[in-house]
Amino acid sequence: MQPEDSDNQGGAEFIAKIAASAAHELNNCLAVLGEQGGLVADLAWMMQNGRPLDPARLAAVAEGVKRHVARAGEVTASLSALAHTLDTPRESATLTCLAELCGALFARFAARAKVRLDVSADAGSTACFDGDHFALCRLLFACLEEAVARQPDGGEASLVAAADEGGFSFVVRIEGGAFPADFAEGPEIAGLCRGLQFLVGVTEAGKALKITPVK
Amino acid sequence: MNVLLVDDEEELVSAIAERLGLRGITADFVTSGKAAVAKCRETRYDLVVLDMKMPGLSGLETLEILAADHPGLPFIMLSGHTEVRQCQDTGASRVCFLVKPAKIEDLIATMRQLTSA
Numbered sequence: 001m002q003p004e005d006s007d008n009q010g011g012a013e014f015i016a017k018i019a020a021s022a023a024h025e026l027n028n029c030l031a032v033l034g035e036q037g038g039l040v041a042d043l044a045w046m047m048q049n050g051r052p053l054d055p056a057r058l059a060a061v062a063e064g065v066k067r068h069v070a071r072a073g074e075v076t077a078s079l080s081a082l083a084h085t086l087d088t089p090r091e092s093a094t095l096t097c098l099a100e101l102c103g104a105l106f107a108r109f110a111a112r113a114k115v116r117l118d119v120s121a122d123a124g125s126t127a128c129f130d131g132d133h134f135a136l137c138r139l140l141f142a143c144l145e146e147a148v149a150r151q152p153d154g155g156e157a158s159l160v161a162a163a164d165e166g167g168f169s170f171v172v173r174i175e176g177g178a179f180p181a182d183f184a185e186g187p188e189i190a191g192l193c194r195g196l197q198f199l200v201g202v203t204e205a206g207k208a209l210k211i212t213p214v215k
Numbered sequence: 216m217n218v219l220l221v222d223d224e225e226e227l228v229s230a231i232a233e234r235l236g237l238r239g240i241t242a243d244f245v246t247s248g249k250a251a252v253a254k255c256r257e258t259r260y261d262l263v264v265l266d267m268k269m270p271g272l273s274g275l276e277t278l279e280i281l282a283a284d285h286p287g288l289p290f291i292m293l294s295g296h297t298e299v300r301q302c303q304d305t306g307a308s309r310v311c312f313l314v315k316p317a318k319i320e321d322l323i324a325t326m327r328q329l330t331s332a
Contacts, residue, residue: 023295024268024295027295027315027316028224028227030316031224031227031315031316032224032226032227032230034316035226035227035230035231035234035316035319036226036230038230038234038319039230039233039234042234042237046237064226064230068226111270112270113270114270114271153271
């Protein structure tokens with residue numbers, strides 16, 4: 001297999017993983033919306049048959065509908081943003097945007113692992129990243145996957161986009177456990193780093209990954 | 216009929232429980248496999264409805280534990296992936312699979328089918 005084939009396969013696997021997670025999330029939203037709709041129909045039928053309708057109950061159902069429409073909207077927005085990492089001008093996305101996109105794409109995976117994921121950015125990370133956004137998302141996602149795999153249930157992980165003089169970094173930090181010292185040597189991470197001209201270093205006694213462009 | 220609904224989507228199971236209640240079926244709900252195992256040890260149910268994909272204990276793992284604890288207890292498994300509605304007899308338990316989201320009428324019909332067998 002040529003390196004390019006391996007990269008295409010890795011990209012396809014990444015998309016499939018995200019699509020499966022998004023489909024599951026959207027299906028759950030639709031299921032909740034379907035039941036809320038059914039419940040309103042049930043309440044209307046009962047009212048027609050003499051049972052008084054509780055306005056507070058109806059309002060609660062309406063709030064639930066709005067909440068799950070918003071939840072589904074967030075899923076489609078992050079899917080759309082990921083799709084456009086391949087075709088929008090590269091200078092148009094800030095470090096903050098990319099960190100938030102990866103956080104949104106990864107949110108369900110963290111929730112399933114019962115790990116609290118915090119995504120933040122410092123003031124300087126409004127700078128734009130003019131490299132391959134899709135590959136960067138894959139790299140950050142792979143780092144987050146490793147972070148969650150190292151966490152016990154109820155643990156915490158964070159992704160921080162940071163900028164300093166003439167450079168920037170992303171830091172993935174975990175509360176419990178530790179990253180293996182040779183994490184960046186794995187074929188997927190090494191391949192992504194090569195393509196992006198990035199380095200992934202294990203720092204803070206194994207508690208953090210620092211993801212930086214090669215200077 | 217007294218049933219237990221198990222799904223990590225709390226607003227989904229609570230709405231299904233309420234709708235079943237309006238149709239004369241008593242339904243409790245919990246949001247994890249672990250909680251389902253504990254709940255079934257304190258309450259006797261005629262049937263358990265399980266979501267296949269849950270964090271922690273999956274639906275199938277929960278089914279295995281519950282089937283061992285309560286021989287003969289029937290189950291309905293809800294999955295986003297099931298394409299064909301099917302039922303099977305595992306020997307210890309009867310299990311039917313339904314596509315999620317399932318219509319309330321289909322859910323009730325399957326409940327009646329499993330509990331009258």
